[in-house]
Amino acid sequence: MAMQQPASGWESIPALLERNARIHAARPAYREKEFGIWQSWTWAEARDEIRAIAMGMLALGLDRGDYVAIIGRNRPALYWSMVAAQMCGAIPVPLYQDAAAEEMAYVLDHCGARFVVCGDQEQVDKVLDVQERLPAITHILYQDKRGMRKYDHAHLHWLTDVAAEGRAGHSRFEDELAKRQGELTYDHTCVMLYTSGTTGKPKGVILSNRNIIEASKSSSEFDRLNEKDSVVAYLPMAWVGDFIFSIGQAMWTGFCVSCPESPETMMTDLREIGPTYFFAPPRIFETMLTNVMIRMEDAGKVKKRLFDKYMALARKVGPAILDGKPVSAADRLQYRIGEMLIYGPLKNTLGLTNIRVGYTAGEAIGPEIFQFYRSLGINLKQLYGQTEASVFITQQPDGEVRADTVGVPSPGVEVRIGETGEVFYRSPGTFVEYYKSPESTAATKDAEGWVATGDAGFFEEGTGHLRIIDRAKDVGKMADGSLFAPKYVENKLKFFPNILESVVFGNGRDFCAAFINIDLAAVGNWAERNNIAYGSYQELTGHARVLDMIQANVEEVNRSLAADPQLAGMQVRRFLVLHKELDADDGEMTRTRKVRRNIISEKYDDLVTALYDGSKSIYTETEVTYEDGRKGKIKATLEIRDAQTVARAADRKVAAE
């Protein structure tokens, strides 16, 4: 692969910061809702803040090549700490803030972090809990002072103090800082991000300045992002997407990053800021849509009818209008009235009015959900990406947006499909290596730079769009040799608002069976409206009418699967509704909420057996971890239902003749 030379001449994030502080000096760089208003920093101010922190870190003895862990919710000061670390020649390692102390300890130990920057007391406590085992940690910095007064401050520093120290000592550190900043090249590590990984321990993905800047540059150009755009940073800082959007693209284009006041006020804050560029995993869009529908349930008759009428119209012509396809003048006029009465205000209350480009990725999004936003005139698109690719592998260009594909290869990315159907890519964004794990690196990236995604997919004929079916390793064969792609079925199930998660089994078996997690918000609301009393989540999951409802969903999936001879074998013949929500704290899911299939099938071995031995019900005990870390057991007797399946189209034809 040909190594791109830095097209811009800006070889690091700190270099881009310097550029922005010059050319966008007075434009807003960061905003954060704090103390009731949006505190704002221009690029010039942000540069000064970051330099102060960097010099403060130098004062604390931060060395080149040190790892600086960052843990906390999205806040400007934490983003600044990452860039400050880069300035000092150190490598920022953002961690998931909801990680349990144990998980965090592993990562901190693995990267050998010397500095840890924490958002608040909660994070500091977690680090202090495991610090004994981690001798590498020399300093813990924290941003939020609350509750920290009584702590021993020998190695604890308030970030504000650190910055003040840096400012005070600027004459001592300025030269050193300039020197270290000057040393940064395209090949220096920009950031290390841990992938949660569906199996095994997290791996540290090393992304160089080249990776991040090239990926940011081409993706920004792809969607014509510029300094007038604005984003709301609310996704985990440890996730590559947030790093690309809130640091990579922000630094490249100079747009403004706004941080919400707290997770509870996220939706209000989103509405206040009204971003122009927005990313959310399907889950968020789904929740948003569910909330819209739930709230509209309570609307008066007239309003509800108006809403339904115009939403139907939007479904019919909205996406076409968005894509600039021909639509009759009458419909266009109607749509415009709808925009005035419904779509406009609706988008506005959701805070999506100004969205120019919206993305969803990470998982398949329900076609209905996807179309809902598109029909409102929101330019929501899909992309396919990975940490190892610095996000972008494929993207949907404007005007070629569909729910069932993930688009065409992003600029500068080569994609090929392996013999097994696995997707491979190669790009300037392709990661350098897995930290301290040459075997994993070798297993993933070959000598020519091709990276295996682990996903199975194919290019659609005609359009050249990529379609992803499942994890490559999860794709298996059923007993009769037909294709088994569980994720595909699971996603179809999850598109029903009542179903939060599902796990489909069937590899090497005669038929497919499934675990289902209901969506408490949706089903609970439904129960309330239908006067169904329930005392607990568990009671709701066992309710006969809930099971009936889920069964109907399963059977609908079966019908759609039956339409395609390739997939008809994957119809779900038996299912049960789980008595507890699958939870990352119990190791059943990853922090990014991906199902850990193997762990689940081991842990619920008894249930899987029951699915296949024809029992009508099964008693089970499950260990759970509570929020405070205590463990407990819940007991339940689950009913197993048989769902109707449809004979394969081909068989049916035979039978009919």
Added chain:
Amino acid sequence: MPEQVFFALEAAANGLMTGVLYALVALGFVLIFKASGIFNFAQGVFALFAAMTLVGFQNGQIPFAHLINAIFGTSLHHFGWNMPTVLAILCTMAVMVLLAFLVERWVLKHLVNQEPIILFMATIGLAYFLEGFGDVMWGADIKKLDVGLPQGMSSAIDEATYSLFGYGFFIDRLDVVAAVVAAMLVVALMLFSQFTKYGRALRAVADDHQAALSVGISLRFIWVMVWAIAGFVALVAGMMWGTKMGVQFSLSLIALKALPVLMLGGFTSIPGAIVGGLIIGMGEQLFEFSVGPLVGGATQNWFAYMLALVFLVFRPQGLFGEKIIERV
């Protein structure tokens, strides 16, 4: 100067008689306030309305004649007969009970849990409404009311005092009758509240709404009852005042003077209403007698309010109220 002293005494005696009438209106306020915590600003208009209705019945006026004439172009005014006074009083009483019922039904019921001040405002609205309603129903002209009460100077008092002091007191016989009637009413009401089931319930309601409910009497019934009684008191007051100065709008303003009476006497005290009425009636006569001529007269317009105001500053709980210990 004994002459002046007698003048003053005469003024005081006349004031006392007026005071009895104030007390009569004030009684209506106290009843309603005790039972429902409502400060019924419309009590004065009640008296006016009762008097108008009474005259209307007596004279055989056609209700809403003006309105009917305006709508249908007719020129109705009287039925052409006169109703005997007693019957007219009974009919008026029935109207006042009906009014009490409607007030409860259309107003109070919907304002049960509101703050007292909101209820107070509502009674101001009620006063406005009733004033307009009375005018529409019976016409706004000044009417003469005669229910056969004795009027004019009481020669018996004149002679008696003359023989005693050598100075004959000029006292209206109507005032004497009013005083007697008021005294009887007060006694009757006290007996009612002490010795009847409903009276006891009424007192219980004043203390605690829940407790009253547990006695087995509906709160709504008590409210209707108490407003009806207040209507009856208003009728009596309206009769006295109406006889004295004709049935006209200013009647309701005079009735307003029951307010300072109450402030003096305390909102919850029946004896307070009586004593307060007497103090104010006498006080304003004496003040007008002594200071009035110096400042241009007509001090009755404000004296009662000023007296109450000054008095309250020094004793906010009124004459008979208990001292309030504020708690936090």
Added chain:
Amino acid sequence: MFYREAGDFKTSYRDDAQTFPIAFDRLRYYLVLAVALGVIPFMINDYWANAVIVPFLIWSIAAIGLNILMGYAGQVSLGTGGFMAVGAYATFKLMTSFPDLNIVIIVVLSGFITAGVGVLFGLPSLRIKGFYLAVATLAAQFFLIWLFNRVGWFYNYSASGQINAPERTVLGIAVTGPASPPWAQYFICLFFVLVVAWMARNLTRGSVGRSWMAIRDMDIAAEIIGVNPLKAKLTAFAVSSFFIGIAGSLFFSVYLGAVEVGEAFGIEKSFIALFAVIIGGLGSIFGSFAGAAFMVLFPVLLKNILVNGLNWPTDLAAHIQLMVIGGLIIVFLILEPHGLAALWRVIKEKLRLWPFPH
């Protein structure tokens, strides 16, 4: 029609605390201002000025004044008519004693004089609360009217007992007296309305307003957290009377021109202000305008329908008007005790959330 608030965010406390924080509201406010300044002056004629617009403006000032006292500080007053009379007579005395003094200054001075009288009658409020205070304020009403009626000095010993406003000019244009053009009357009233509303808004959003509301909501707790009740109540009386005095001053000098105190400032005027505040909404400046508009427009409308439309006798129409207003007060208290302002707030909330119901 519907609010569009996405992207409307505040980066300073100053922006956050402004009178109309939502851009859409701001726009509408400027629109109203533009109409008030740029359209109405050219369309106004004698009838509209006399029957609707000038009384509306003056009653708005009075309602704002009463609302400060009742809605914000929680002190009920039935003495508005009396305080308006103070403003009127102060203006009369100042106009006749200092013929060269500018009328604007006179109006303001009348406000100050009324504020002084208001403080005097507010003193008992420290000891008297609730409707006791309401009744106590009747003392002000009756005493003041009596005073202006009986003491010749106040009406310069005129034979009729009336007071008449001589002609005074602003920038060479008569704003009082029979020769003043309606648009000039309109402008002088509008000027005071804008200033009063602006000051009322400033006072109610700051610490003074908070001390009033604290006293209103829970006087004991207010005292314990450091509010001096006497000071809070007296400032409320002072500010309220200041505004009411201005209203009375304009009512006499600009609107009526000639005044017989019992007729012009009787207790029914106290009730008009009271009703305006209740119907408009306690504790809302917008409500004061809405209530004043209602109390001015409604009788005009009713009279137009009954007398001009149906040819009913005037006195009957007046009685029906009493009934309807009394009835409406009750209906408002039952259905929306917080008045038109609350109604508007609800509608606004709906519009902000549209299409969601909540």
Added chain:
Amino acid sequence: MKDGMDTDAEGYLTADGRKIGGVLMEMRNITLRFGGVVAIKDISFDIREGEIRAIIGPNGAGKSSMLNVINGFYHPQEGEVWFRGQKRGSVRPYDVARMGIARTFQNIALFKGMSTLDNIMTGRLTMTKTGLLSQALWWGKAEAEETYHREKAEKIIDFLEIQHIRKTPVGRLPYGLQKRVELGRALAAEPKLLLMGVVMDLSDRVVVMDYGRKIGDGTPDEVRANPEVINAYLGVAHD
């Protein structure tokens, strides 16, 4: 000190090592009567800087009355109140608030018609310096002062994590949040002494009252061991 733990004028160290300073407030022989009823009978105790001091006792023991005496709402017939080394004369509650004594109430006493933010801002009313005219005209000084207090109030809102209810009228809030807002209002006054109408299990020293008398004073452990205190709570008959 007559009873309780040995505390010298310079203060002492608490069990968890906090330094407690000198006497901040001292109640000397306080007696309070309502008519013939004696609510507080000859009680003396002190409160020190940095100290968490509790007054406990069964219902009707006179705790609330004592708090009301401290913040000047009730005026004791006998006894003296000393605050920061000075004898307090006859004062009104708002004078006491200005001296730096804030309070939360047993039954929440918030201003129901106002928002959370406004309620907390009322806590800073004692620090208002601009006058009526300045505020009416909203000239620089009034606005600057408002902004200054807003900043302080926002710090407290942030500290108490009640950002999401900043502009909600407090009447609509659930009990727990109202409690927090009330604490916020008290904290906003930056008090020297904070009186809280609720039991806190964090006390350094405890005064125990029963029937208006002081029956114990000392560390929580000492108080727990005091037989008279045990009697008061277990309801042994009084003589």
